[in-house]
Structures are given as C-alpha cells and as structure tokens.
Amino acid sequence: MRLPLLAAFLGMALASLMTFGLTLGEQGRVISSEHDLGVVAYPSGVSACETCHLPHDASGEPLWAQSPHPEGEPFSGSEPLCYSCHDGTVTAGAYAFDPAVAQHPTTPGEAGEHCDMCHDPHVPDYSNFLLFPSGANLCRTCHARSYDTFHTLNVDAIDSGNVPQDGLWDPNAGDISGTRLWDAGGSAPGDNLKCLSCHAAHGAISGDALLTMPYRDEVSTISPLCRNCHD
Amino acid sequence: MLRRYQALRRLVGPAGLRRPSLAALSLVVALVFVMVAAAFVSERAQGPRVSAPVYPARLVQHVETLTGARGWKQPSAMAVLDERWFVLDTGNDRILELDQAGIVRRVLDRQADKRLALRGPMAIASDDRYLYVANSGTSQVLVLEPGGRVEKVLALEKVEAEDEAPPRPIGLAVTGNGELLVSDADNQRVLRYDGEGRLLQVMGSGKRDGGPGGFNTPAGIALDQAGDIYVVDMLNGRAVQLSADGEFVRQFGRLGDTAGAFSRPKDVAVDSAGNVYVSDGLLAAVQVFSPTGEYLGFIGREDPRDPDSAPLFQAPAGLTISQGRLYVVDRFRGLFVFQLPGQG
Numbered sequence: 380m381r382l383p384l385l386a387a388f389l390g391m392a393l394a395s396l397m398t399f400g401l402t403l404g405e406q407g408r409v410i411s412s413e414h415d416l417g418v419v420a421y422p423s424g425v426s427a428c429e430t431c432h433l434p435h436d437a438s439g440e441p442l443w444a445q446s447p448h449p450e451g452e453p454f455s456g457s458e459p460l461c462y463s464c465h466d467g468t469v470t471a472g473a474y475a476f477d478p479a480v481a482q483h484p485t486t487p488g489e490a491g492e493h494c495d496m497c498h499d500p501h502v503p504d505y506s507n508f509l510l511f512p513s514g515a516n517l518c519r520t521c522h523a524r525s526y527d528t529f530h531t532l533n534v535d536a537i538d539s540g541n542v543p544q545d546g547l548w549d550p551n552a553g554d555i556s557g558t559r560l561w562d563a564g565g566s567a568p569g570d571n572l573k574c575l576s577c578h579a580a581h582g583a584i585s586g587d588a589l590l591t592m593p594y595r596d597e598v599s600t601i602s603p604l605c606r607n608c609h610d
Numbered sequence: 611m612l613r614r615y616q617a618l619r620r621l622v623g624p625a626g627l628r629r630p631s632l633a634a635l636s637l638v639v640a641l642v643f644v645m646v647a648a649a650f651v652s653e654r655a656q657g658p659r660v661s662a663p664v665y666p667a668r669l670v671q672h673v674e675t676l677t678g679a680r681g682w683k684q685p686s687a688m689a690v691l692d693e694r695w696f697v698l699d700t701g702n703d704r705i706l707e708l709d710q711a712g713i714v715r716r717v718l719d720r721q722a723d724k725r726l727a728l729r730g731p732m733a734i735a736s737d738d739r740y741l742y743v744a745n746s747g748t749s750q751v752l753v754l755e756p757g758g759r760v761e762k763v764l765a766l767e768k769v770e771a772e773d774e775a776p777p778r779p780i781g782l783a784v785t786g787n788g789e790l791l792v793s794d795a796d797n798q799r800v801l802r803y804d805g806e807g808r809l810l811q812v813m814g815s816g817k818r819d820g821g822p823g824g825f826n827t828p829a830g831i832a833l834d835q836a837g838d839i840y841v842v843d844m845l846n847g848r849a850v851q852l853s854a855d856g857e858f859v860r861q862f863g864r865l866g867d868t869a870g871a872f873s874r875p876k877d878v879a880v881d882s883a884g885n886v887y888v889s890d891g892l893l894a895a896v897q898v899f900s901p902t903g904e905y906l907g908f909i910g911r912e913d914p915r916d917p918d919s920a921p922l923f924q925a926p927a928g929l930t931i932s933q934g935r936l937y938v939v940d941r942f943r944g945l946f947v948f949q950l951p952g953q954g
Contacts, residue, residue: 418819
C-alpha cells in the first residue's frame, strides 16, 4: 500500500478506536459506583457494563437493553431501563414512577427527555446520579427565571422550636407529607430556602407547580405549604 | 447528446465494463445506502425482535388498572386461593381480593388486621390454606388467612455475617411441607426457612455471582410438581433450576434481548407439564421454555399468531399458574389471564 494511503488508514483507525472508547473514558466511572452491579470486578472484567449493555445477543444498537416501546409512547426511552431495577427489586421503592403523584415531566418522543434529562447512570459525582448537585443548580439549567428574591430561612425560629412536625421529606421512603427545609449541606440563618424546600421532582402532590404540600386549602384560608413552617 | 453517449461509451467500453471497479463501487455504495435507509424506515420492532414463535396462550381476561380507592398502584404479584384472586397492591401497601370476574371484593390492609403493616411488599404465595406475603421493606414474611387476619409475622432470621444487611425478600415460594423459600435481593441469596422463620438452608455465595449455585439479585421463585426450585436470577439474565435440596440442575436463558434471552427477568412460574414461564420487564413479554430448556416462544402480543402485533404488556412482573391458566401482573397495565394450551 502506498504510504499516504497507509497513513490515512492508520489515522482513521486510530480515530475510530478513540471514538468508540476502547479507552474506558468517562463510562468507566460506573465501576465501583452504585451502578456497578456486575459479577466480575474490574480489572479482571468489565461486567459492570453488562447490567445495562449487551455485548452479546443484542438485537440492535446502541448495545443497551432496549426499550420495548418506540419513542413517542409513554414509558419509552430510558424509562423502562431505569424502572427495570428501580421498581422495588434491585432497589427498594419506585416512587419516581408512581403515576398517582406528580412527577417532573419528561417528554416522550424526544431524545434525552426521559430520566436522562437529569440523571446519568455513568456519573456518580452527585447524589442520585444527578448531573448537578441536587438543588438550585439543577433546576436552574432549565428554569432560568430570576431568583433574586428567595425566601430566607430563619434558623433561629427553628431553634426556638418552631419546626414543622413533618420537617424533612425523604424521597426514598416515598413520604411526601412534609417539606424539605434545606439541602443536606445544612443552612445558616439568612440563607435562602432551596427549590426543594417547596418543590419536588418526584412524588409531589400538586401537579403544575410540583409542590410537596398543597398551596391552597379550600376550607381555611391558610396555605398548608406556608403553615408547614409558619405555624 | 453524442458527447454524453461517447462519455458513457468510454466508461463502459466496447468490450463491456472497462471500469469495473468504479461500477462495482457504485453498486456497493447504492446497496449500503439502501440497507441503511431500510434500517431507518422499517418499524422498530417491539420486544423479542427475531421472528420468534409466539406461544399459543390465549388471552381470556384483562383486569385494567383503576384509579381511586379500589384501584391498585404498581402491583407486583398475585396469588390464587379458594377461587379468589389476591393481588399484591405494592404501591398502596395492601392486598386486594378479587372475584373471578375481576371485581374487587375486599381490601386487606391494616384495617383488616393491625399487624398487616406492609411496606413495599414484592411477592405473595399461597398454599391451600394461607396467603404468604414477602414484606420486603421490613424483612418479614406475613402469613394470613384469606379474610385478612394475620396468622403469623415471621421476622426472617439473618445469615450471620458482619456488616450484612438483613434479608430483603422480593421472591417467595411455599414448599409442600410448609417451608418458605425466600429471595434475598440485598445479599444475593435464596434462603430456606421453616414455618416459624428459623433459617434452614442458605443457597448462594452472598455476593454477586454468575456461576452455578450463585445469584445476582435473585427475584421470583416457583416450584414444579417434583419440588424442584426455579429462581429468577435477575442481573445474570437467567432462570436457574435447583433440585428440591437446592443443588444446581440447569439454567434457562442468557443475558440478551433476542428470543430466548432475558434482559430483566422478574418472575417465574411452572405449569403442570413442567414448562417454565419467565416474565421480562424490559422485553415486555413472558417467555416459555420446555422442561429441558428448549425455547418454545413468547407471550405478549395482541394477536397470539403475529409477533409484530401490538404489545400487551408495559412492565410484566408477577406470574402465577393455577388450573391451566397463567396470571400475569403488569406493574402498570393490570392483570392479564391467559388460557394455556393443552391444559384444562
């Protein structure tokens, strides 16, 4: 073969190898993460990938256990794959798929508009495989309204005993009876409440605003959401 | 015109194709284009994509998911007792008793018996007297009378090991002599208990294991008429047959998303002829194997003769076989009842 042709061929081969990730790349971070459910531990094998990807007996691309429902139908895209474990079997609890409570809308029919809007199973950096630390940064990637006026947290009031009875909401328990006052990092007086203090991506009561507690009460004029703290 | 003809003649040549490589290359490119276009244009198949045989089970009843007080939320399993159907309403932490027309007759929850405190229960089984519920969130098995009265609450004895989580039971079967077989999803084991919750036998190495006798998230369990044990080994993409004593006999299926392979198997059932049925949450189908492991076909299409017809299931989970009928609990679409061929 002539030299320029050979060089071109080698260059293309190298480019393909790099593209197809024969180096582990960022996907290798699944290893030792909570999604490393493989039998054989790295480095003797990369079976961490096999739980979701099918290097053998796969009928299509992209080599991952495919959604049985075409795009555009409900429960398509990444949702069946996520649910196949997050349904009470591999993990306890399936609140994120509970059709009886409000969930953050995803858009069937558009790529990247399912669970993978906010979660990436290859990225273990933040809790729940979110793409950002849970909280305002994540919400703000899409909800870009001005957040200059936040509700400020008065921790002194809380220290004096004025804590809501159902103060912390635990998404893993599916308990949506309360509001989460602050993110796990903690808060100081004068801090602002977080988005998650009143809203929840999964398991919210109120549909449109994804509130964790009702904003209006038909009988009294007091907002249950406000009253949860301003008791 | 003549010039074009002459150019063409120059290409083809008087003795035929003078530039065979160019013509051949054009042909190959055209073929590749057609193949790629066909791949995009053709309908994406749903479920097992090869022209797999469709198992001739006939859908005879579909109880749809209702909303409201008598509706279920992500049910995971059901059991048949005294000709009543007991659907494990996992999302509502209760059991619904249905008659054979699919009407809810009774709700079994803490109002029926204070000790019926369920938390995300994932499996239910029955013998001829009692219902057995794997109370997955509390590491217990509850034994109930069909009226709802709790006969026993069995706290599952832990396998002694440091730093080990208590058993999280997500699969359950009752043997002929009253022993309980329980899948422990957190410790990759199948455990055998006596009727009082005392640990009798441990199967599995305790860590994710792909070999004979090992498990990676064991799920549904069923027994055949000889007492052999069938366990769905979820993340290994297989169903494993063990002898009544717990020795590995054979494996059904392999990890994959073609016919006869499993993507995310959930539950297993065995009919009176020894055929093995495995539900698959990702293939959205139930696949059937002969007693020796030969693939017989799948269930899950509206037209049981057409593998390309619309899928029936969204997330099929619990399987129960009773009197020649297969009951499939779909986490979202409700309860499907099939008449099995050649049985009753």
